[in-house]
Amino acid sequence: MVVFAVRKQLLSGSSCGACTRLLLLLRKSSGIHNFNQEEITEKLQAFPGGSIDLLKQESGVAVLTVNNPSRRNAFSGSMMVELEQKVSQLESWTQGKGLIVCGAGGTFCSGSDLNAVRAIANPQDGMKMCMFMQNTLTRLLRLPLISVALVEGVALGGGAELTTACDFRLMAPGSLIQFVHKHMGLVPGWGGAARLVRIVGSRSALKLLAGAVKAGPELSLQMGLTDGILEAPQRPDGDGAGSALQQAEDWLGLHTAGAAPVLQAVKKVVLAGGELPLSEALRAEKDVFGTVWGGPANLQALASKAKHR
Numbered sequence: 087m088v089v090f091a092v093r094k095q096l097l098s099g100s101s102c103g104a105c106t107r108l109l110l111l112l113r114k115s116s117g118i119h120n121f122n123q124e125e126i127t128e129k130l131q132a133f134p135g136g137s138i139d140l141l142k143q144e145s146g147v148a149v150l151t152v153n154n155p156s157r158r159n160a161f162s163g164s165m166m167v168e169l170e171q172k173v174s175q176l177e178s179w180t181q182g183k184g185l186i187v188c189g190a191g192g193t194f195c196s197g198s199d200l201n202a203v204r205a206i207a208n209p210q211d212g213m214k215m216c217m218f219m220q221n222t223l224t225r226l227l228r229l230p231l232i233s234v235a236l237v238e239g240v241a242l243g244g245g246a247e248l249t250t251a252c253d254f255r256l257m258a259p260g261s262l263i264q265f266v267h268k269h270m271g272l273v274p275g276w277g278g279a280a281r282l283v284r285i286v287g288s289r290s291a292l293k294l295l296a297g298a299v300k301a302g303p304e305l306s307l308q309m310g311l312t313d314g315i316l317e318a319p320q321r322p323d324g325d326g327a328g329s330a331l332q333q334a335e336d337w338l339g340l341h342t343a344g345a346a347p348v349l350q351a352v353k354k355v356v357l358a359g360g361e362l363p364l365s366e367a368l369r370a371e372k373d374v375f376g377t378v379w380g381g382p383a384n385l386q387a388l389a390s391k392a393k394h395r
């Protein structure tokens with residue numbers, strides 16, 4: 087069933103006949119878990135504070151900001167609900183190509199809001215929150231957008247897990263990613279362990295989780311946890327680079343130049359290759375290929391007799 091759900095999500099938004107037939111066949115929810123979404127949403131809304139802000143730009147790159155600076159961008163319950171809503175909006179953004187996930191006030195995210203955690207510390211509520219966040223972050227990773235987590239300051243606990251729900255991670259000087267779960271008597275529950283293993287491999291994931299290692303930019307680069315280290319932002323004397331967000335936009339721009347349908351197709355075939363058994367991945371790739379073959383970007387490239395020197 088999960089395989090079918092993945093294909094449905096990979097192909098959503100496409101309009102070819104084969105894809106439509108496939109979508110009709112595969113009506114199952116695209117999340118990982120089935121649970122009463124309304125019930126947990128109502129429960130989470132009881133823990134308000136902060137916001138998740140989404141700015142969709144003309145360039146096709148959106149900026150999603152975790153915004154709760156007085157608590158170092160900790161995730162309140164209402165922010166978890168808002169994140170799900172913003173992911174829904176991004177799923178239907180046909181003009182989108184890229185996404186930057188960042189935190190407000192110069193830091194990324196300090197994980198779950200510990201006040202909410204204390205209030206829902208019973209196993210039933212914990213499981214529901216865990217399934218809700220796993221579904222949301224799985225959908226975030228599967229967006230047909232090339233996504234990058236811009237880590238400034240700290241990404242702790244659930245914040246570290248959030249970074250793994252992006253295709254790439256960029257770190258500012260002095261920042262750190264730390265899976266502090268062990269110190270909280272926990273393991274990751276938002277899907278962060280499963281994704282971390284796929285990013286850095288089992289041995290490094292074990293080191294990061296079992297040691298609750300403070301992974302700064304250099305160590306993260308060594309372990310393959312980050313894809314780049316940003317320069318220090320410009321000082322008043324004019325030395326240094328642009329703001330961290332500008333540097334992240336420039337970096338992402340290297341990967342998002344081109345037509346949105348083509349970029350979205352690229353992300354879909356890579357997701358299919360990573361998530362599906364080979365035979366399913368090949369079928370998904372064929373279906374996605376069918377959405378761009380003979381499309382406007384393809385015809386334009388043929389007409390311009392493009393050379394790739």
Ligand SMILES: CCCC(=O)SCCNC(=O)CCNC(=O)[C@H](O)C(C)(C)COP(=O)(O)OP(=O)(O)OC[C@H]1O[C@@H](n2cnc3c(N)ncnc32)[C@H](O)[C@@H]1OP(=O)(O)O
Binds near residue numbers: 161242245266270
């Ligand atoms: C499955 C999910 C698992 C999880 O995410 S469990 C949560 C893991 N996260 C944590 O334990 C973070 C604990 N906080 C810290 O270590 C530090 O506050 C942190 C983030 C390094 C920031 O240190 P500083 O820059 O020195 O700032 P500070 O400690 O004075 O904090 C400023 C205000 O923010 C608050 N805060 C920080 N992280 C929070 C959180 N996760 N939940 C709720 N409130 C949080 C902190 O209590 C303080 O508030 P106040 O100003 O004292 O009212």
